[in-house]
Amino acid sequence: MSHVEKELAGQPECWQRAAEVAGDRAGALPAPGERVAIVGCGTSLFMAQAAAALREGAGHGETDAFAASEFPAGRHYDRVVALTRSGTTTEVLGLLAGLRGRTRTTAVTADPETPVVAAADDVVVLDFADERSVVQTRFATTALTLLRAHLGLHTEAVVDDARDALAEPLPDWLVRCSQFTFLGRGWTVGLANEAALKMREAALSWTEAYPAMEYRHGPISITTRGTATWMIGDAPPGLADEVHATGGMWVAGGLDPLAELVRAQRLAVAVAAARGLDPDRPRHLTRSVILAGG
Numbered sequence: 505m506s507h508v509e510k511e512l513a514g515q516p517e518c519w520q521r522a523a524e525v526a527g528d529r530a531g532a533l534p535a536p537g538e539r540v541a542i543v544g545c546g547t548s549l550f551m552a553q554a555a556a557a558l559r560e561g562a563g564h565g566e567t568d569a570f571a572a573s574e575f576p577a578g579r580h581y582d583r584v585v586a587l588t589r590s591g592t593t594t595e596v597l598g599l600l601a602g603l604r605g606r607t608r609t610t611a612v613t614a615d616p617e618t619p620v621v622a623a624a625d626d627v628v629v630l631d632f633a634d635e636r637s638v639v640q641t642r643f644a645t646t647a648l649t650l651l652r653a654h655l656g657l658h659t660e661a662v663v664d665d666a667r668d669a670l671a672e673p674l675p676d677w678l679v680r681c682s683q684f685t686f687l688g689r690g691w692t693v694g695l696a697n698e699a700a701l702k703m704r705e706a707a708l709s710w711t712e713a714y715p716a717m718e719y720r721h722g723p724i725s726i727t728t729r730g731t732a733t734w735m736i737g738d739a740p741p742g743l744a745d746e747v748h749a750t751g752g753m754w755v756a757g758g759l760d761p762l763a764e765l766v767r768a769q770r771l772a773v774a775v776a777a778a779r780g781l782d783p784d785r786p787r788h789l790t791r792s793v794i795l796a797g798g
Contacts, residue, residue: 512642516663533585534582540565540566542568548588549572554691555567583607586611588613638784665762669766679771679778684709685714686712706773730752737761
């Protein structure tokens with residue numbers, strides 16, 4: 505069994521622990537009414553997108569998400585939250601250094617011995633969700649669960665759905681598809697982006713992601729026999745019928761959206777295996793991006 509398979513299988517227990525940490529470390533996380541930016545790179549960016557939409561949608565305050573390298577330097581925030589598994593990513597460390605003394609910062613990381621601990625004003629360590637694999641699974645979803653629980657939006661039913669997502673077999677026809685499109689709405693757009701990234705990283709698959717309503721505005725043209733369109737969350741009325749009319753396969757997400765992401769992680773591993781690929785050795789990737797002179 506690969507590292508990524510073992511790690512994604514441990515997510516229900518990690519999510520339970522993250523909910524406890526959210527209560528213990530509430531003071532390090534954004535307070536209601538704060539104007540907040542959440543930043544990350546790669547997978548962490550997509551978790552930031554989901555968390556920002558959740559927080560603003562729950563009425564806790566204006567919340568934006570940015571790639572760490574694209575943070576708008578002239579914009580004021582009460583707090584910037586950085587999601588970084590390794591705690592060593594060049595863009596994140598550079599941003600936190602630039603915000604020092606001007607904006608309150610919080611880092612959510614897996615390793616208490618990395619530079620981000622000194623770079624941020626507040627730190628939340630999720631070391632129980634750390635990973636050996638290059639491809640992120642459990643740290644990303646555990647960090648999002650931390651923020652979801654902090655907003656009062658996490659329940660034990662989410663954990664139960666994650667266990668179902670791990671137990672239910674994936675259909676053979678889905679593994680054999682030639683192309684995958686993931687769709688989301690609101691906070692699940694970030695999850696759709698992350699599901700597509702997992703397919704690219706682990707399985708070198710032709711994969712795209714869109715807000716569900718935007719899918720109609722051009723991207724649906726690639727849908728045909730042998731392709732799969734996977735809706736994470738509730739679908740707009742009529743969209744499933746439009747996909748069926750193309751001859752493409754429609755996957756309706758019936759579980760909590762975060763648990764649906766677990767299913768997509770499993771699909772990435774299954775497609776990698778079917779193609780003779782090692783998901784622990786994704787092409788051209790390293791566990792952390794550290795830029796020379798960055």
